[in-house]
Amino acid sequence: MRxxxxxxxxxxxxxxxxxxxxxxxxxxxxxxxxxxxxxKQKIKDYINNLNNxxxxxxxGNTSCVELRVKDKLFIFDMxxxxxxxxxxxxxxxxxxxxxxxxxxxxxxxxxHIMGLPFFAPAHFPKAKIYFxxxxxxxxxxxxxxxxxxxxxxSLDNMASxxxxxxxxxxxxxxxxxxxxxxxxxxxxxxxxxxxxxxxGKTFIYATDxxxxxxxxxxxxxxxxxxxxxxxxxFDAQYTFEEAVHKEDWGxxxxxxxxxxxxxxxxxxxxxxxxxPERSDFEIxxxxxxxxxxxxxxxxxxxxxxxxxxxxxTLDI
Numbered sequence: 001m002r003x004x005x006x007x008x009x010x011x012x013x014x015x016x017x018x019x020x021x022x023x024x025x026x027x028x029x030x031x032x033x034x035x036x037x038x039x040k041q042k043i044k045d046y047i048n049n050l051n052n053x054x055x056x057x058x059x060g061n062t063s064c065v066e067l068r069v070k071d072k073l074f075i076f077d078m079x080x081x082x083x084x085x086x087x088x089x090x091x092x093x094x095x096x097x098x099x100x101x102x103x104x105x106x107x108x109x110x111x112h113i114m115g116l117p118f119f120a121p122a123h124f125p126k127a128k129i130y131f132x133x134x135x136x137x138x139x140x141x142x143x144x145x146x147x148x149x150x151x152x153x154s155l156d157n158m159a160s161x162x163x164x165x166x167x168x169x170x171x172x173x174x175x176x177x178x179x180x181x182x183x184x185x186x187x188x189x190x191x192x193x194x195x196x197x198x199x200g201k202t203f204i205y206a207t208d209x210x211x212x213x214x215x216x217x218x219x220x221x222x223x224x225x226x227x228x229x230x231x232x233x234f235d236a237q238y239t240f241e242e243a244v245h246k247e248d249w250g251x252x253x254x255x256x257x258x259x260x261x262x263x264x265x266x267x268x269x270x271x272x273x274x275x276p277e278r279s280d281f282e283i284x285x286x287x288x289x290x291x292x293x294x295x296x297x298x299x300x301x302x303x304x305x306x307x308x309x310x311x312x313t314l315d316i
Contacts, residue, residue, distance in 0.1 A: 001201050001316045002068040003231060007061035007081020008308045010208075010237045010251070010273035011111050014060040020279055027281075028054050052309050053284045059310030062111040063207060063273060065233060069178050069198050075103045076194065076205040076233075081310065082115035086122070095126045102175065105133040106208055107191040108141045116142060117151055117158075127160040132167055134182055134192045139164045167192075183225045185209035187250035195225060201316050202228060207235040207273045210243070210250045216263050226264035230316040233308065234261070236271035239286060254290035258305065262298045268316070272308045283307070 031054075032046055047055055062079030073089075075082065089098075101121065106112060121127040131138060139155075139162075146155045155162075167173065169192075172181040181195045186209055193206030204226055211219055226232055236254040238246060243253040254271050261269045271290065274283050287307040294303060306314070 001196075001198065001203055001230075002313065003203060003233075003316065004066040004068075004313045005059075005064075005081075005270075005272075005308050005310055006066060006085040007064035007077075007079040007115070008059050008272055008274055008310055009062050009079075009111075009276055010235070011062070011276050013062055013080045013111075013114075014276040016057050016060060016280075023279070023281070024054055053280045057310065058274060058280045058283055058307070061310060062114065063106075064115060065205060067196060067203055069196065070176070071098075072175065072178060073098060073101050074180075074196065075101060077106055077112045077207070078103060078114070078116045078119065079111050080115045080118075083118040083120075086118070086120035090120045094121055095124055099126050099128060101127065101129045103129060103131050104180070104194050104205070105131065105135070105138060106185075106193065106205070107187065107189055108133075108135065108138065109189065109208070112208075113142065113145060117146055117153060122158045122160045122162075125159040125161070128163065129160050130163045130165055132165045132173075132180075134167045134169050134184075135190065136166055138166075181225075183222070185222075186212060188248070191250070193225065195229070201230050203316060204229045204232045206232065208250055209235050209252055210248070211252055211256050211260070212247075214256070214259070216259070219260060219263075223260055223264045226260060226266055229264065229266045229268075231268045231270060231314060232257075232261055232264075232266045233270045233272045235273045236286065236290075237273045237275045242275075254286055254305075255293050258290055258294050258298070258303070261303050262294070262301045266303060268304045268306055268314070270306045270308045270314075274308075 061081035063077040064081030065076040067074040179197045183193045185191045191208040196203045234257040235252045237251040240253045240255045
């Protein structure tokens with residue numbers, strides 16, 4: 001399995017602004033060792049070794065994750081991140097080589113579907129796109145988004161072949177040996193997580209979920225769903241304090257993700273669906289606090305915590 005993140009923000013796209021770029025430049029300058037200031041190559045080497053928070057961006061696109069299993073292309077959610085994914089597919093000869101896409105929707109809040117009208121493969125008749133959702137009226141919802149009152153191109157005017165697959169809640173389907181199971185999550189309007197298993201490896205996409213009770217026994221259904229995952233993509237939009245104060249907003253925190261991951265024996269936890277009001281440095285601080293929390297409370301745990309950012313690619 002190969003996973004690539006194309007959109008990692010929650011709620012609304014948040015492109016980097018000039019002040020944020022300047023802040024990165026100032027922080028890089030502050031960190032350059034004095035003995036390197038007169039040597040251009042040393043400065044280049046130093047900058048090349050800095051992490052993505054300093055020399056790149058965590059990213060402003062909303063939820064979209066690509067999963068490759070065998071020769072199958074799976075996409076989880078159609079936030080604004082699906083636009084660059086579609087452009088990359090077209091550049092790589094998708095219409096000549098693959099033609100088939102399987103898209104799984106967690107739910108249909110705007111930040112998870114807004115990218116579909118700009119998804120290049122959907123505009124070509126050679127492409128066949130399967131849309132999977134537990135919600136019974138997915139096609140109707142997507143048509144409404146592209147009603148001429150809101151967008152100039154209707155769903156019917158997108159030339160690809162579209163197949164809408166209604167999933168039963170808490171069910172499992174098999175796509176040529178690849179098993180995909182869904183799990184209901186707590187989120188306004190209803191959201192669903194997905195567990196993909198193939199050849200002894202497991203990927204889980206579980207964003208937009210609130211965990212109302214921190215008692216592990218009460219969270220056993222989720223822990224069982226996460227059990228033994230090689231990679232869990234988890235909603236970490238809020239700090240722990242925000243998660244307490246924003247009850248029923250439908251999001252979680254990195255610390256809760258650590259608790260559930262350790263209890264479930266998850267190997268890698270990817271913090272995802274980042275708060276749009278936070279800068280890259282603030283998000284990185286949330287990530288560092290999660291690592292400290294794990295090291296203090298679960299010193300023997302082998303859980304690896306990862307900060308999801310646009311372009312991050314993982315093999316599991």
